[in-house]
Each structure stands twice: as C-alpha cells, then as structure tokens.
Amino acid sequence: MSGTGEQTPVPVADTGSEGQGLEPGQVPGAAVAAVPQEPGVQRFLRELLTGNLLLSVLAVLVSLVVGAVLIAVTNPQVLAASGYFFSRPGDTIAAIVSAVGGAYGSLFQGGVLDLTASDPLSALRPLLGSLGFATPLIAAGLGIAVGFRTGLFNIGGQGQILIGGAVAGWIGFALPLPAGLHLIAAVLGGLLGGALWAGIVGVLKARTGAHEVIVTIMLNYVAFYLLDYLLHTPVLQAPGSSNPKSPAELPTAVLPSLFGLPVNLGFLLAIVAVLASSWLLSRSSLGFKLRAVGENPAAARTAGIDVRRMTIVAMVVSGLLVGLAGAYQVLGQSTGGFGNDFDASIGFNAITVALLGRSRPWGVFWAGILFGVFQNGGYTMQAANGIDINIVSVVQSLIVLFIAAPPLVRTIFRLPAPGRPRRRRSKNEVRSA
Known part of the structure; x- marks a missing residue:
C-alpha cells in the first residue's frame, strides 16, 4: 500500500x-x-535535504562561519589573548565570542533591526535602508537570471546599467515634462537603454555565433568609456562645470520616497519586475520557449522553436531588467547628477544574486534583500567594531563559491545526492x- x-x-x-x-x-x-x-x-x-533552498541556506551559513574565522584571526584582542592560550584558554574563547558576536550583532542591527531604538519605525529603519540597497540588485539580478534560464551568461550588467542610467538621466535633466509623465519617460528610457545595449549581444550571438561572455565584457568597456567621453561634452556634462558630471535631475524625474521612509518608489518597481518575470518564465508561452532553449537548444529547434529569435529576445528582456537598475541609480532621491561610476559594481554583484536565487524570480528577490542587508549592515559593522567592510565582500564571494559547488556543501553536511x-x-x- x-x-x-x-x-x-x-x-x-x-x-x-x-x-x-x-x-x-x-x-x-x-x-x-x-x-x-x-x-x-x-x-x-x-526532497528537503536535496532541494536547492536548503543548499542555498547552508551555503550562506558556511560563508558566515568562514567570515567569523576571518574576523577572529584579525581581531587584536583575540590575537593578544591567543598568546597565552594554554595557560588561560577561556580568555581567548571569550575574545573570539566578543569579536564575532559584536561584528554580526552590528551587522544585524545596521541592516535588519535596531533593538535599541525607541519606537518601531526607528527600529525598522535599518531594514528599509537595506531595501534601498537591495532594489538595484533585485532588478539587475532578474535580468541576469532570465539570461541564465535561456542558457546565456550575461555578464554585461555593468555596461547595461551605465547605458540605461545615462539615458534615464539625460531624460531626467534635459527634457522638462509634466510631473508623472516625466518620471515615466525617464524610467522607460532606462529600460530601453539597457535593452538596446543587451540586444546588440543577442543579435551578434544569434547571427554570427559570437560568444556572449566575450561580447558583454567588451561592451562593458565600450559603455564605460563612451559615458566618460559624453560626460566631457555638452551632451551630459553640467554647464559651466569642468568635472565629468551631469546636471542634477529635475524634481519631476526623481523617484519619490514612500511615505517619507528611506526607501523610494524604485522598490515597488522592483517588486513589479519580480511578478512580471515570474509570470513570463512560468506562465507564458514565450517563457516556455526561453526555458526550452536554455534546457536543450537542439531539442527546442526540433520542436519548431526559433532558437536565434529566442536568443535575441532573451538578451533584450535581460537588458530591460538590468536597465531598471541603472534608472534607479540615477533617479534616486536627492540625486545631484551622475558620473561614470554609478554602477557601483551592481552589474557583477547581480550575478551573485542570480546564482544565490537559483535564477528564480522570487529567489532573486530574497537573495537581493540578503545582499542589501550585508551592504547596509556592513557599514555599521565597520563603524562600531572597526572591522574592514571587505569581510562582507569575502562572505559574498564565498556564497558564490559554495553555490557553484553543491557537492562541496553536501559533503560538509553529509546530505544525500x-x-x-x-x-x-x-x-x-x-x-x-
């Protein structure tokens, strides 16, 4: 039975x-x-022990453990106490607990919840700040994930963010439009800029067989130096300024704050992008074709799917979502113009977010929030404990390492295959x- x-x-x-x-x-x-x-x-x-969710959680856990070891071995109090470890081992253990607990406690307090705050809103303010850091990571991560699901390795997020942000920023300061319409036009400009830059890769891949990794890397450089050039010309440079920086965006093109909180409309746009991506990949016929091409291009071609066309469509959709991250970067609150560095390594961090989220829209959403917490809380950890914020970058890199090597995680925790x-x-x- x-x-x-x-x-x-x-x-x-x-x-x-x-x-x-x-x-x-x-x-x-x-x-x-x-x-x-x-x-x-x-x-x-x-299914629980062999599922992707558990592997992702354990990858984060192992990375935090390795980060704790790095914090301990670089802490001056731990190093001093370890000099007389064999005579008084308790001092070393107490120093390790204090160093690691203080560091991760500050990370939690600065990125998730401030338990010392006097009111609930102040207590949640760190989390709201983390959502602001997470928003461009979620948008760009979704774009990278769409590429992954179609079998394309889009590592051109930096260039797509720069082009999308530059287009959105130009519309934001150069085209005086009515309120509401101006913001919509600027955001759409960012989406189209990213889609166009990624679409070039899709066309070259489909028509000539050029490898998308090489092309996207080269287009990152092209985008960076093209933007740098335009910031030295009247096209983007602020009038009367010798610095390579654009004019400030008009108030009608700035993403408004949500109820006066440290998170703006961009976060809601990121949620909309998650819902749209989830529907596209799981519910639409186009998403089925994209996933079919990603699973087996030869079988998809045999089934009558135009693989070349799907390659172009996948890169355009990927760039569209990454362009949203670029628009967010230049249309955020209190922006005073942009230079050539507003991508802030988001294009590459988005690859990590997509990997941690297993290229699933909602997985990318939660992975983006986790990395937003790391980034926001890392500054508090550095200020309160004097710990180099690069420790956070090490933890993020280790997450990628363990995510990319599931057998290693299974071996550490003795999980079944x-x-x-x-x-x-x-x-x-x-x-x-």
Missing part, C-alpha cells in the same frame, strides 16, 4: 525469450518488485546476480 514503505510487485509479461523485456537470467513470467512506494514523510525529507531512491532488487534478480 502507498505510504507504508512496502514494495508493490509488478508482473512482467511472459514474452517467452530473453531480450524481450527480460533481464539476463530472469525466468519468463516471474514477478519483480520494481516500484518502491516511498512513505510521504520520507519523500518530504528527501539528489535523485529518486534506489530500487531494491527482487529475489529473482538477486539469484541471477
């Missing part, structure tokens, strides 16, 4: 000879126990063996 853990015998038709559905040495007409009926609880535990439970052999199979 199902759910009892017993095996249900499956009769085999009497074909009369070997080679017609029978194993070597198997008696025709014999019954074999071929289909194990796995109990529901056991199946749930197996993914797959169906092995079928137990029948008595006849055991005799024949």
Whole structure:
C-alpha cells in the first residue's frame, strides 16, 4: 500500500525469450518488485535535504562561519589573548565570542533591526535602508537570471546599467515634462537603454555565433568609456562645470520616497519586475520557449522553436531588467547628477544574486534583500567594531563559491545526492546476480 514503505510487485509479461523485456537470467513470467512506494514523510525529507533552498541556506551559513574565522584571526584582542592560550584558554574563547558576536550583532542591527531604538519605525529603519540597497540588485539580478534560464551568461550588467542610467538621466535633466509623465519617460528610457545595449549581444550571438561572455565584457568597456567621453561634452556634462558630471535631475524625474521612509518608489518597481518575470518564465508561452532553449537548444529547434529569435529576445528582456537598475541609480532621491561610476559594481554583484536565487524570480528577490542587508549592515559593522567592510565582500564571494559547488556543501553536511531512491532488487534478480 502507498505510504507504508512496502514494495508493490509488478508482473512482467511472459514474452517467452530473453531480450524481450527480460533481464539476463530472469525466468519468463516471474514477478519483480520494481516500484518502491516511498512513505510521504520520507519523500518530504528527501526532497528537503536535496532541494536547492536548503543548499542555498547552508551555503550562506558556511560563508558566515568562514567570515567569523576571518574576523577572529584579525581581531587584536583575540590575537593578544591567543598568546597565552594554554595557560588561560577561556580568555581567548571569550575574545573570539566578543569579536564575532559584536561584528554580526552590528551587522544585524545596521541592516535588519535596531533593538535599541525607541519606537518601531526607528527600529525598522535599518531594514528599509537595506531595501534601498537591495532594489538595484533585485532588478539587475532578474535580468541576469532570465539570461541564465535561456542558457546565456550575461555578464554585461555593468555596461547595461551605465547605458540605461545615462539615458534615464539625460531624460531626467534635459527634457522638462509634466510631473508623472516625466518620471515615466525617464524610467522607460532606462529600460530601453539597457535593452538596446543587451540586444546588440543577442543579435551578434544569434547571427554570427559570437560568444556572449566575450561580447558583454567588451561592451562593458565600450559603455564605460563612451559615458566618460559624453560626460566631457555638452551632451551630459553640467554647464559651466569642468568635472565629468551631469546636471542634477529635475524634481519631476526623481523617484519619490514612500511615505517619507528611506526607501523610494524604485522598490515597488522592483517588486513589479519580480511578478512580471515570474509570470513570463512560468506562465507564458514565450517563457516556455526561453526555458526550452536554455534546457536543450537542439531539442527546442526540433520542436519548431526559433532558437536565434529566442536568443535575441532573451538578451533584450535581460537588458530591460538590468536597465531598471541603472534608472534607479540615477533617479534616486536627492540625486545631484551622475558620473561614470554609478554602477557601483551592481552589474557583477547581480550575478551573485542570480546564482544565490537559483535564477528564480522570487529567489532573486530574497537573495537581493540578503545582499542589501550585508551592504547596509556592513557599514555599521565597520563603524562600531572597526572591522574592514571587505569581510562582507569575502562572505559574498564565498556564497558564490559554495553555490557553484553543491557537492562541496553536501559533503560538509553529509546530505544525500539528489535523485529518486534506489530500487531494491527482487529475489529473482538477486539469484541471477
């Protein structure tokens, strides 16, 4: 019976000879126990232990442990106490606990919740600030994830952010439009700028077979130096200024704050992008075609899917979402113009976010928030404990390492490999063996 853990015998038709559905040495007409009926609880535990969610959580956990080791071995108090460890080991242990606990406590207080605040809004202010850091990571991570799901490695996020942000910024300061319409036009300009820059890669990939990794890397340089050039010309440079910086965006093109909180409309746009990406990849026929091309281009082509067209579409959609991150960077609150560095390494960090989120829209959303917490809380950790903020970058890099090596995580925690439970052999199979 199902759910009892017993095996249900499956009769085999009497074909009369070997080679017609029978194993070597198997008696025709014999019954074999071929289909194990796995109990529901056991199946749930197996899926939990082999699922991507647990691997992602454990990858973060291991990275935090390694980060704790780095904090401990570089802490002056720990180093001083370790000099007389064998005579007073408790001092060293206390110093390690104090250093690591203080660092991660400050990270939590500065990025998630301030337990010392006098009112709930002040307590949640660190989390709201983290959402501001997370917004461009979520948008760009979604774009990278769409590329991954289609079998494309889009590492041109930096260039797409720069071009998308430059277009959005130019519309923001050069085109005086009515309130509301101006912001919409600027955001759409950022989306189209990113889509155009990524679309170049899609066309070259589809028409000439050029590798998207090489092309996106080169276009990153092209975008950077093109923007730097334009910032030295009247096209983008602020009038009367000798600095390579644009004029400030008009107030009608600035993303408004949400209820006076340290998070603006861009975060809601990122949520809309998550919902749209989830629907596209999971519910639409276009998303099915994109995923089919990502799984097996040859099979997709055999099924009648235009692989070249899907390659171009995937890169355009990817650039569209990354362009939203660029628009957010230049249209944020209190912006006073932009230079050539407003990408702030978001294009490359988005790759990490997409990997941690397993290229699933909602996974990317939560991964982006986690990295926003790291970034926002890292400054508090540095200020309160004197810990180099590069420790946070090390933790983020380790997350990528462990995400990219699932067998390593499984080995550390002795997790079972993914797959169906092995079928137990029948008595006849055991005799024949």
